[in-house]
Amino acid sequence: MRAIIFDFFGTLTDPSAELLRKETIQATAAVLGVEPERFWSAMASSFPQRIVGAYGGTRDTLRAVARQCGTDPDDERLDRAVATHHAGAERVRTPRPGVLAILDHLRAEGYLLGLISDCSSELYEAWPETDYASRIDAPVFSWREGHRKPDPRLYATAAARLGVPAAECWFVGDGGSREHHGARRAGMRPVLVTNAAYPGAGGLRTDPDSYLPDHRIDEVDDLIRLLGSSHDNK
The missing domain is CATH 1.10.150 (DNA polymerase; domain 1)
Structure with a gap:
């Protein structure tokens, strides 16, 4: 991966x-x-x-x-x-606590990093000035592409811009917009971030995903452990 x-x-x-x-x-x-x-x-x-x-x-x-x-x-x-x-x-769009350091760690480990966001114009317009922009190799915005998750074109676009086959991509998200269903159909390996420490946050997601991925983590920093265990099991 x-x-x-x-x-x-x-x-x-x-x-x-x-x-x-x-x-x-x-x-x-x-x-x-x-x-x-x-x-x-x-x-x-x-x-x-x-x-x-x-x-x-x-x-x-x-x-x-x-x-x-x-x-x-x-x-x-x-x-x-x-x-x-x-x-x-x-x-x-305040960064999740510690997430910028996590992105830096993943890049240092050699991972290419992408983004697929169902977003309106504000994020797209402000993106170059955000702390995320320098850390994400291939951002894909629904507002710019004219499609929303789980449209397969978004996943294909992200993989193509990273120059990586979909089968070599993890997809990490909190489960809105049926995004994990889309990732699975695209051939990616989906990971659910449960946000267990944030009561009520899940209720704000639009069009929540009925598909429950095999890989689930409560916090994004748990992804580092998951990636390590997945590599060890190969």
């Missing part, structure tokens, strides 16, 4: 930060002049379209959703809303 492909939210990010998602979106609503609960509902219902790029970038997305809520923000208000929304998104 030469490569490891990670899910992003709730896997590389701090699962507890997911609890900030509603608060941060409602802060954007306040800047736009939209009733917060109405805006939150509109953002939630538009999620399947937003993550495949149907609404465009963050500025166009916020304008479109605000209009759905009966408000047409002017350019100055929209500028402030975009800044607020990006700041909120940064809070939600």
Whole structure:
């Protein structure tokens, strides 16, 4: 196994930060002049379209959703809303404790590292400035590709960009978006991160996976032990 492909939210990010998602979106609503609960509902219902790029970038997305809520923000208000929304998104993508050191360790061990994320425009736009970017060899974003997990094209794209056959890739994620089912179909070896230390975090996952992988870990740092034991058993 030469490569490891990670899910992003709730896997590389701090699962507890997911609890900030509603608060941060409602802060954007306040800047736009939209009733917060109405805006939150509109953002939630538009999620399947937003993550495949149907609404465009963050500025166009916020304008479109605000209009759905009966408000047409002017350019100055929209500028402030975009800044607020990006700041909120940064809070939600706070790294999981210790995960950056884990990525550094895996790279030092010779693994190629990839990413497949069902995400809207904020992550794609901010990615080069994140602490993750220099550590991930091949990031694949649903917003950019126009497909969402478990679409096999995402897994094939990640493997191709890493230059590794799918059969030589681990896929590590917390189980949203039926991602492990997709990884298995793609020929990868899936690993479930249970997030056992984060009560309630799993309930925030969209379209949870009914397939339960053979390999399960509670924390991402347990992956190092799993990789070692897998190698020893060969």
